[in-house]
Amino acid sequence: MSATPQRRRTARKPAAVVAVLAAVVGVTATAAPAGAEDTRAGQAAHASHGHHGKPAPHKGHTVDVQLLSFNDFHGNLEPPQGSSGTVEEVQRDGTKKKVEAGGVEYLATALRKARKGHPYSVTAAAGDLVGGSPLLSGLFHDEPTVEAMNKLGLDVTSVGNHEFDEGRAELTRLQNGGCHPKDGCYTKGRKFGGADYPYLAANVTDERTGKPILKPYWVWRNKGVKIGFIGVTLENTPGIVSANGVKGLKFHDEVATIDKYAKELDRQGVKSIVALVHEGGFPASTSYNYNCDSNGPGDGISGPIVEIAKKVTPKVDALVTGHTHQAYACTIPDPAGTPRTVTSAASFGKLYTDTTLTYDRRTKDIVRTSVRGAGAANHVVHRTQPKAADMTALIQRWNKLAAPVANKPVGYISADISGRGSTDPETPLGDLLSDAQLEATAGADKGKAQIAFMNPGGIRTDLAHKASGAEGDGVVTYGEAFAVQPFTNMTNVVSLTGAQLITTLQQQVSGLNEANPKILQVSKGFTYTLDMTKSGAARVVKDSVKLDGKPIDPAATYRVAMNEFLAGGGDNFPVLKEGKDKYVGPSDLDAFTAYLTAHSSAASPLAPPKADRIKIVK
Numbered sequence: 289m290s291a292t293p294q295r296r297r298t299a300r301k302p303a304a305v306v307a308v309l310a311a312v313v314g315v316t317a318t319a320a321p322a323g324a325e326d327t328r329a330g331q332a333a334h335a336s337h338g339h340h341g342k343p344a345p346h347k348g349h350t351v352d353v354q355l356l357s358f359n360d361f362h363g364n365l366e367p368p369q370g371s372s373g374t375v376e377e378v379q380r381d382g383t384k385k386k387v388e389a390g391g392v393e394y395l396a397t398a399l400r401k402a403r404k405g406h407p408y409s410v411t412a413a414a415g416d417l418v419g420g421s422p423l424l425s426g427l428f429h430d431e432p433t434v435e436a437m438n439k440l441g442l443d444v445t446s447v448g449n450h451e452f453d454e455g456r457a458e459l460t461r462l463q464n465g466g467c468h469p470k471d472g473c474y475t476k477g478r479k480f481g482g483a484d485y486p487y488l489a490a491n492v493t494d495e496r497t498g499k500p501i502l503k504p505y506w507v508w509r510n511k512g513v514k515i516g517f518i519g520v521t522l523e524n525t526p527g528i529v530s531a532n533g534v535k536g537l538k539f540h541d542e543v544a545t546i547d548k549y550a551k552e553l554d555r556q557g558v559k560s561i562v563a564l565v566h567e568g569g570f571p572a573s574t575s576y577n578y579n580c581d582s583n584g585p586g587d588g589i590s591g592p593i594v595e596i597a598k599k600v601t602p603k604v605d606a607l608v609t610g611h612t613h614q615a616y617a618c619t620i621p622d623p624a625g626t627p628r629t630v631t632s633a634a635s636f637g638k639l640y641t642d643t644t645l646t647y648d649r650r651t652k653d654i655v656r657t658s659v660r661g662a663g664a665a666n667h668v669v670h671r672t673q674p675k676a677a678d679m680t681a682l683i684q685r686w687n688k689l690a691a692p693v694a695n696k697p698v699g700y701i702s703a704d705i706s707g708r709g710s711t712d713p714e715t716p717l718g719d720l721l722s723d724a725q726l727e728a729t730a731g732a733d734k735g736k737a738q739i740a741f742m743n744p745g746g747i748r749t750d751l752a753h754k755a756s757g758a759e760g761d762g763v764v765t766y767g768e769a770f771a772v773q774p775f776t777n778m779t780n781v782v783s784l785t786g787a788q789l790i791t792t793l794q795q796q797v798s799g800l801n802e803a804n805p806k807i808l809q810v811s812k813g814f815t816y817t818l819d820m821t822k823s824g825a826a827r828v829v830k831d832s833v834k835l836d837g838k839p840i841d842p843a844a845t846y847r848v849a850m851n852e853f854l855a856g857g858g859d860n861f862p863v864l865k866e867g868k869d870k871y872v873g874p875s876d877l878d879a880f881t882a883y884l885t886a887h888s889s890a891a892s893p894l895a896p897p898k899a900d901r902i903k904i905v906k
Contacts, residue, residue, distance in 0.1 A: 349650050354406040355643040359414035359610030360635035363421020363433045365683055367391035368636045370750030371709025375638050378575040389638035389669045392436050396676035398669050410508045411441055414610035415448025415566030420748050423694050423770035429468050431480050432686045438484045439678050444506050446519025446564035447489045452533040463487050488519025491545035493538050505549050513647050516553040518546050521566040527860050530853050543599045550603040559653040561604045568612030568632050569593040576666050580618035585627040589618045597630045605654035617664040629664045639666045694767030699884025700893035705751040718742055718809025719897035724883035725779050726811040728874055729849040735781030735871035737849035740811035743859050762893050769881050776875045777851035782867025787842040791863045794825035800860040810901050817903040851876045
């Protein structure tokens, strides 16, 4: 929490879930005008100069501002299950180990402990705090997460793509408060108050008016220290969010937008600026404490954020990023050649970043020093520390409301079924979800599906055999199933030609998906080979694409099941929008739970699929 009191702010649910809900619940920080353990990131600027070439100030004229940050929380109030709840840590001898991390009870404790002894401390986030959330938050349209962030002392956040899952109106409600327009208030006599922190959406404008839909920037002030925050989400948000979620909105270039508002802040006398960017990169190592700058500034990271960081105006002093769910604390040279910190704290509250910003009271600017060890570092949110009592009470209150739905058994498994935590392109859980959608829509009166596709981003976690709670090992509850697939998209079945099917596979690894392929999970009987030694569309070995052992006929027509997000061209699959004769089936979550119930019992639990449908040549 900042040193002075914090300033108060000036995807639809399917019918089945709405019905269930009805049964369950009978620092003075002022905003600027909206017109507008660890390896630290080293910095390579000249030791005797600040980042604008001015002589470094005398120590008495500077104060160290602590910037605590995180990203991609996704409503994970309780510790994430399975591999989704671990981080990889490099040991002193070079070996690596998995450390259990995350859970808002521990995140709150860690942040509060980190703030001690820091009179100048501000906490920021880089988007996707909500959306794709486990049932405890998702069932209640993420109100529990907003309440937790208020208690946590979050000062400001950018929007991410998932903040648009339920559309602009719902995002505005999360900011301003008020009970849900369909589900109402969840506790009698208690109205949802909204976020105490501002959501920043500088590059998201109303299509009709051209104005930002929320504040583009915000200024943190503490005893004469001023730091501006500009928040943007990735320009390609419409490509990865359902059409209804972004209806009437325009998403603009991240660099141009940040530069625009950095100039505006500069004119107002705010010289210290942090960009909160919901776009990210991919570090060379999966270990959170990997030295990103071991071979020079920025050498240990790739991906979209690198080009953004290289182009954003030098007026910006640090970039807090997200979206890719990766952990890194790097320095990347700005257009003037001066390194600045670019950080991301993985996801789900498993890490937080601690960045030191040295503020010069005379210039009102951040001094970027060359001292190695200065800059930023990621820290693990260990589960061995005490739980924050207020967060425990919050979780217990919402769990009590969710319990009649969350604790209902829907199936049984014999071992962990990995999904989000898998490092392989094809996952056992992806196969299981695809099979569930195929079975739900294969009947003559149910769409006649022959093939099913599942987008990997829609798989939010693993199915853990040994889960928390009292249900017992191997039991899959509705809450656990919801955590795997929380978007509750409706299944669609469409007709595609064999040629369109092959194009779909090619779009996984070409175009906007070439740099970071999105490998669709496929149902049983559908097989093919990806040759990753090649580039672009050539990676799909055409004569390897088969259904039940028979080559796909480019001229033939096939019935293909998928969620409505994919059917609308989501995740950069435009060919899927060309599907004809659409049939709308049950929600993907209903298909999943029905499959688990039909194919498992306590005496005969479901085993993980072999994940042998896609052959990868490396």
